[in-house]
Amino acid sequence: MLAQLGLGIFALTFLLALFSVGAAVAGYFSKSDRWVETARLAMLLTFPLITVGVATLIYLLVTGHYELQYVYSVTSNEMPFYLKITALWGGQAGSLVLWSWLMSAFASAVTLRKWERDRELLPWVIAVTSVTLAFFLALSIFYENPFARWWQTSGGDIVARMFAPAGALPLIPSDGQGLNPLLRHPGMIIHPPMLYLGFVAFVIPFAFAMAALVTGRSDDRWIRLTRRWTLVAWVFLSLGLVLGMRWAYDVLGWGGYWAWDPVEIAALMPWLTGTAFLHSVMIQEKRGMFKQWNMLLIILTYALVIFGTFLTRSGVLSSVHAFSESAIGPMFFVFIGVTFVTSVALLIYRWKDLKAEVEMHSLFSREALFLLNNLLFMGVLIVCFWGVIFPLISELVTGQKVTVGPPFYIRANGPLFGALLALMGIAPLSAWGRSTYKTLGRALWKPSIPTVIVPIVLAILGVRNWVALVGFTLVAFVIFVTLYEFWRAFRKSNLEITKRTQWIVIALLILVTIGFAAWALIDPANWLTPFVSMILTYFMVAIWMLARRNPRRYGGYLIHLSMVVMAIGILGMQVYQTTTQKTLAVGQNIQLAGYTLRYDSLAQFPYTDGRIVTRAVMSVYRGGQYLGNLYPRYDNYPDGQPVTIAGVRSTLSDDLYVVLVNWENVSEAQAPFKVYHNPLINWLWIGSLMFIFGFLVAAWPVSEKENDEGKNES
Amino acid sequence: MKAKTILLVSGAFLVLTVALFLTRKVSAQAPTPSDDQVNAIASQLFCPVCENTPLDVCPTTACHQWRELIRQMLAEGKSPAAIKQYFVDYYGARVLSEPPVTGINWLVYIVPPVAFIAGATLLFLAFRTWRRMGKEPAAGSASSSPASNDGSSPVTGSGNVLDDQYVARIEEELKKRK
Known part of the structure; x- marks a missing residue:
């Protein structure tokens, strides 16, 4: 009924x-x-x-x-x-x-x-x-x-x-x-709604763009009206991606967070065009340029949102995510085709009305650099799109399936991401309009000095891998530029805050300090983690106060900072991840990256919800010093797939990640373990927390007065 | 036995040992290859059933058997390249993490760089046109065109022709302030 x-x-x-x-x-x-x-x-x-x-x-x-x-x-x-x-x-x-x-x-x-x-x-x-x-x-x-x-x-x-x-x-x-037991993880519970919030919210700017095209409005009202929608869509999509990574890291038990699986890429593609859009609409708002391009970007984003849902939902790719297959593929295909062709036709019809109001003057202006940013994002998009659909094309043409796996994406996208990092450092220092290489150079030299020291220090410390050298240097460059920008803002500003805000800030700082001090006292061996977290929190509070002047700009910089902090984690994993696997008898050791893990015992017991838990106990040593126990386990649900939960020892410098390899023979006397050493991975998660903070700063409503101040400055 | 015979026999024995050692070098080194040696090869392979899960972390029974097969072939002294080739021969190129560069597969490596270069060229050409267009009416409009929306407007204009785009821009600014 x-x-x-x-x-x-x-x-x-x-x-x-x-x-x-x-x-x-x-x-x-x-x-x-x-x-x-x-x-x-x-x-x-x-x-x-x-x-x-x-x-x-x-x-x-x-x-x-x-x-x-x-x-x-x-x-x-x-x-x-x-x-x-x-x-x-x-x-x-x-x-x-x-x-x-x-x-x-x-x-x-x-x-x-x-x-x-x-x-x-x-x-x-x-x-x-x-x-x-x-x-x-x-x-x-x-x-x-x-x-x-x-x-x-x-x-x-x-x-x-x-x-x-x-x-x-x-x-x-x-x-x-x-x-499905794999989906019973908190990350998986929030991950799909987050992604969908992002996906669906992008429909709103698209709808306004189409409305502007049909009605022949060539101004930027549609962008201004949907600015916050775009930001919200983008942030939810980003969070959805990060939560998916975290889920993969916690539950899938292969020691990583991103496998260039087609379904991951399906969610990444609208993010790429969305990010490009987020940047290039600023040019239209400030300079009245690239109207056609912005239209094309939002059309692409919409198409990719539907395409992403299609890839995950139609079963056209069979991968770990596409747990469902159905007959809705052709419907999706037709819908994507019709909406895409219609919107592009509309765009062509209005093409001439969308001419730029101002011409491009310099290759070094901010608008030129933004356009370069868009080119790079489009480059990554092409690599991803092509990598995902090529196996389908190959199957159609030759009848043979091929795998386009991680090495392809990493090789092709690595340099593009590197260039994006470099641009993230340069672009904030350029000016709208008539920036020349001279003015840009003048702005660049100060943050460049500490940057040059970074690879030298790294090389002295023994870093020889050139990807790591280049990558960390670029990361440092962006951090220095952003801090330099904040410093300039700080010098220019006359921080006027009300008594109330002042007390709130002081109380907050005292609370934070007590909190982190308590944390450090509880676990004195790991004093570094609370200490770094405390410094980061102070920094955030300071920046939050600065950012009130122009939330959009400084919120954006904070998001840049969070991105490079994530890049630290990604570089660490990409370049320095190591792994080893061994079957151990009780009392035997396995060694990796200076750690020694001893297999102590194994227990099997039922849990209240019907699953059977198989859990090993390992003690971890480094340099003869006992660091604690790890409990790698796997859960067998009565109805299907086992879930592998790694035992993880997590610090700011690395994760020690141990999997009880349930796909080999496990017994009390001897059990196979796969150990991963994941350097710097936690910076990926720290970066994503900073990212949320940056978004809050960027999107927090400001009073009219404050907003006007910000406008004058930018 | 004569010393000469002893020398000959032991010489032959030595040669034989060395020859044996050389030919069976791999298996002599590693009687049962370790998990790490197996995984080093398995991580580059994808079985046709569990798509997008590399063989070294795939929990299915079939993949377990593949890994044991790799171990066995390693023990027989086969090289990693030969082992990978064995799987390609049996199951097709899809077991590799990247398509081999043959036939239509060329496209997978060619299209992205070509598209990117085309995009970059287009962008560069567009830049050139924009700059030329920006320079041609430079004498009048360049000085009066707003560098940013800072609101400082040269109301007197730059002679007889008031710049259309400038007027449009001001109108739009006014609209925004409403």
Whole structure:
């Protein structure tokens, strides 16, 4: 009964979305504000409706209605309550429902605003978001119905259908399969919604871009109106990617965080165009240039968002992520094709109206460097796109599948990422308009001096790998430039803060100091970690106060800083990761990177939720000194894949990561261990925390007064 | 036995040992190859079933058997290249982490650099045109075109023709301030 209700609500929402498209378009062409208003109300109505539909599905999941195929496939009796809710996006059908729900939520948020100005954009914003919503709802209704039930046909087959096939009897299993154990990790619970928040939020700037194209507005209103949407979309997409990395590192047990798997790349591609877009819209805002290019970037981003969902959801690639295969591939393909061709056609139609207002004057101006940044991001995109689709092309043409694996991407993208780092250092020092190599050189020499020392010091310390030398030098360069910029801001500023802010800051600093001091006292052997964290926190607080003057600019710099901090971790892993594997008898040792690990014991015990845990105890030594125990383990769930949980000793300089290799023979007497030494990896996670902070600074609402100050400065 | 015979026999023995040692060098060094030696090769291979999971960390039984096969071949003294070739012969090029540079696979290595160079060339040509266009009307408009939106506007203009783009820019600025 509830299932029928849910599907009915989805069908109704689908019709409403189609109606709102029609009404919006009709309203635009007949210049009838009443039709547009009708379209708007219809759009707004989709949200409460679809929310009821989603609530119905969640209710069915939580109450264990295993007669539904979807509920059966992602939940089971012994799963905890919160996992039953998050099972909403644990499988194909549910993820698509989540997509539609977010789309409706965002579109409603946009249509809710007052629209006193720029009202001519409204009908097309509604039309584009509604078309997207209708498409995803159609997938849920016609192809991936989350409400389909199990039936046993007269022939004895078990099928999943919405309505009873002739002569079939309903089938009600007493328990479900349960969520794939690999997906029961906190990182995996937040990762998909984060990615989807990012994906769906990018539809909003796209909708405004299309509205601007149709109505022939050549100004930058669409960019200004969606500036925050773009930033939010980009940040959620970034966080989604980082959470995915963390999940892979914690759960997959191969010692890394990124495998250049096609599905990872599927999420990376819209991030690449989105990042390029985020930068190049600034040129249009400041200089009125590259209007056509910005349009193309947002069109590409939208196409890649849908393409990314298509890659993960259609089963076109079979990889560790594509746990679901279905018949929705062709639908996606047609939708991507139609929307892409239509938007590009519109862009070509308006091409001449989007001429630049100002000409490019210098190769060393900031706009020129931003364009170079875009070229590099496009380069990475081409490598990724080509790497992902080439196996499909090869299969189509020759019938033979090939693997395009990590070495390809690393070789091709490495230099491009290096160039991006260099540009991240140079661009903030250039000026808009008439920057020459002289002015740029004048700005560059100060931060260059400490940079030159870095490779020399590294070489003295024994670093011989040229990738590491170049990489760390570039990282240092960006850090020096950014700090230099903050220093300049500090010198120029007359920090006026209110009494209240002053006390808050002082209280905060005292609390932070006490907190870190306590941490250091509890674990004196590792005093370095709290110490560095404390310095970083002080630094953040100071920068936060500075950044109030021009949050967008300094927030952006903070995000740059977080990116290079992440780069430290990536370089450490890429260049210096080492690994070894050995089967040990109790009491035997394994050695790696100066550490000695002794196998002490192994235990196997059941856990409350039915899984059987196999856990080894290892003691870790370095230079004869005992450092602690590690507990690598794997969990066997009654219904499937084992989950490998590494034992990890984590410090700022390295991670010691031990896997109990469950795919070889494990016994109490002897067990195989694979040990990874992952230098500097924690900087990747520290960088991502800084990234969130940078985003908060950049997007934090500022009062009009403060904002004006910032504008004058930039 | 004569000293000469002893010398001859032991000489022959020595030659034989050396020859044996040379031919069976690998297996003599490592009677059972270590996990690390196996993984060094396995990490470069992908089995056709568990796509995108390198063989050294793949938990399936099939992959376990592949690893044992590698170990066995290493013990027989086969070189890593020969072992990889063995898997390619049996299962096709897809077991390699990168397509071999043959036939249509050339494209995978050619397209990205060509596209990037094309993009860079396009960008460079565009720069040149922009700069030329920027220089031609330079005399009048260059001095008055706004370097940034700092608001300091030369209201007097630069002679008889007021720059269209400049007017448009001001209008837009005004719109933004509304």
